[in-house]
Amino acid sequence: MNALYLYSLWVRAWHWINALLFLVLILSGASMHFSGVTWLLAFxxxxxxxxxxxxLLTIGWIVFVVGNLVTANGRFYRIHWRGWLTRMTEQSWYYAVGIFRNAPHPFHPSESEKFNELQKLTYLGVMYALMPLLIVSGWAFLLVPYLPETLFGIGSVWVVAMTHLTVAYLLVLFLLTHLYIITTGTTLFSNHRAMITGWHREDV
Known part of the structure; x- marks a missing residue:
């Protein structure tokens, strides 16, 4: 059994606080979007x-970005282009086919590489593209009185609302996929346990 300390305390604290805030945002956002549904929160x-x-999510995102800039955690998100297409193909095949055939995982975490290429690409897209869009559109809602009447020739409130809603749906899809992927470790809960203890363990 190999054991690597891959998740520092600040990363774990940020992860669980971020997860809690995201669940609160899903519940409260759905309650506003489907206002009047009795089993949801009142508007x-x-x-x-x-x-x-x-x-609070905005503050947490800033902590994440700054943390990756000033600590060693940022190195895990760097794309290494040599052999990238081959690694992406192997990883995609594993998730689409190999995992259902009990094939060996093509990637094993190390002190220098915490994520496989597909994870890296997904996390970069989520944290550095979708999250900023969600945050900017959310703040635009808070500052609606200061928005111009139109954006790109369309009512600004509608543009903001559709952007916020679309990004929120994409992030919910990511969350569901993430919840599935964390069950595919050495055991059902090994990846979950790693985000609690900081230690990643897998069979040699």
Whole structure:
């Protein structure tokens, strides 16, 4: 059994706080979008909860970005282009086919590489593209009185709303995929345990 300390305390704390905030945002956002559904939060409750959670999520995202700039954790998100296409093909085949045939995993974490290429690409897209869009569109909602009447010839509120909603749906899809992928470790809960203890363990 190999054991590597891959998840520092600040990364684990950020991860779980971010996860909690995201769940609160899903519940409160759905409560506002489907206002009137009895088993969801009342609109008057959901709105301030959503706004506060969104502000905290913004702070958390800034902590994540700055943390990756000033600590060694940022190295795990760097793309290494030599052999990248081959590694991407192997990893994609594994998730699409190999995992259902009990094929060996083509990637094993190390002290220099925490994520496989598909994970890296996904996390970069989520944290450096979708999250900024979600945050900017969320703040635009808070600052609606200061927006121009139109953006790109369309009502600005509609543009902001559709951007926020579309990105939110994409992030929910990522969350569901993430929840599935974490069950594909050495055991059902080994990846989950790693994000609690910081130690990644897998059979040699």
């Amino acid at each position: 008057e409750t959901a709105r301030p909860v959503h706004n506060i959670a969104g502000i």
